[in-house]
Amino acid sequence: MKNNIIDGKEIAKNIRAGLAKEIEMIKEKYGKVPGLAVILVGHDPASHTYVSMKEKACKKIGMYSEVHRLSEDTTQDQIIELIEKLNKDDKIDGILVQLPLPKGINENIVNYKISPEKDVDGFHAINAGNLFLGEKSFVPCTPKGIIRLIKETGIEIEGKNAVVVGRSNIVGKPTAILLLNENATVKICHSRTRDLAKHVKEADILVSAVGKPEIIKGEMIKEGAVVIDAGTTKVDGKLVGDVEFDLAKDRASWITPVPGGVGPMTITMLLENTLEAFKKRWN
Numbered sequence: 001m002k003n004n005i006i007d008g009k010e011i012a013k014n015i016r017a018g019l020a021k022e023i024e025m026i027k028e029k030y031g032k033v034p035g036l037a038v039i040l041v042g043h044d045p046a047s048h049t050y051v052s053m054k055e056k057a058c059k060k061i062g063m064y065s066e067v068h069r070l071s072e073d074t075t076q077d078q079i080i081e082l083i084e085k086l087n088k089d090d091k092i093d094g095i096l097v098q099l100p101l102p103k104g105i106n107e108n109i110v111n112y113k114i115s116p117e118k119d120v121d122g123f124h125a126i127n128a129g130n131l132f133l134g135e136k137s138f139v140p141c142t143p144k145g146i147i148r149l150i151k152e153t154g155i156e157i158e159g160k161n162a163v164v165v166g167r168s169n170i171v172g173k174p175t176a177i178l179l180l181n182e183n184a185t186v187k188i189c190h191s192r193t194r195d196l197a198k199h200v201k202e203a204d205i206l207v208s209a210v211g212k213p214e215i216i217k218g219e220m221i222k223e224g225a226v227v228i229d230a231g232t233t234k235v236d237g238k239l240v241g242d243v244e245f246d247l248a249k250d251r252a253s254w255i256t257p258v259p260g261g262v263g264p265m266t267i268t269m270l271l272e273n274t275l276e277a278f279k280k281r282w283n
């Protein structure tokens with residue numbers, strides 16, 4: 001890694017190369033490959049971009065993938081019917097419903113219909129519950145990637161003050177639980193937190209997942225902190241993180257850039273989870 005920048009792109013590339021090799025070996029031995037099905041409902045442009053990237057990433061490492069692009073007016077029952085079909089489909093090891101779903105559809109109810117063994121996003125209550133209990137589970141992709149990036153720095157997590165900014169079910173909450181499972185002392189800040197700066201200044205490990213450009217000012221960063229920026233917002237066509245990067249970089253011991261930090265890890269962890277699902281089903 002260059003300077004103190006955590007190069008998520010390079011780390012993700014190396015992991016994907018390992019996954020591709022493993023899939024090649026599986027194909028030779030069993031004559032089949034892991035498969036991922038993605039369900040995309042509606043016309044959210046960011047979701048369409050993410051799903052296309054997921055589709056390409058699967059193909060590149062030799063994984064089977066299918067994408068079900070459904071119209072905005074698809075009903076909850078129609079989505080559930082498709083999930084039930086995919087649950088029984090032998091070609092499919094992982095099922096992912098791209099979020100957000102259109103208004104009127106309950107994301108949790110939809111996710112509960114995915115077989116927990118195929119829930120590669122780790123959003124099913126069984127997997128979320130097992131994560132909470134510290135048991136083996138599918139771990140949500142972005143939080144899993146965040147922990148992997150922290151571990152790449154060689155810095156020990158145990159005993160550190162970790163501050164997570166953001167409490168979403170997709171990133172903030174599971175990241176906090178994973179850090180707790182690694183024996184960090186964990187604090188979660190959110191939109192109602194008073195004096196955010198005071199809490200952020202305590203962080204040996206800071207993870208921000210808010211989606212508010214540069215809400216974390218450089219001066220809030222503790223000297224020597226590890227800073228993981230999982231926020232991405234498009235500003236004038238450019239991706240901007242939650243952290244004021246140029247100033248934070250000088251105080252942090254390690255920091256992720258946006259883009260090229262957490263982003264490439266999310267899809268990589270999805271590929272890893274799908275391979276894990278395949279192995280669990282067929283071994």
Ligand code: GUN
Pocket residue numbers: 096097098099100121141142170266
């Ligand atoms: N939307 C934004 N991030 C994610 C993710 O990790 N999984 C799914 N299914 N939808 C998302």
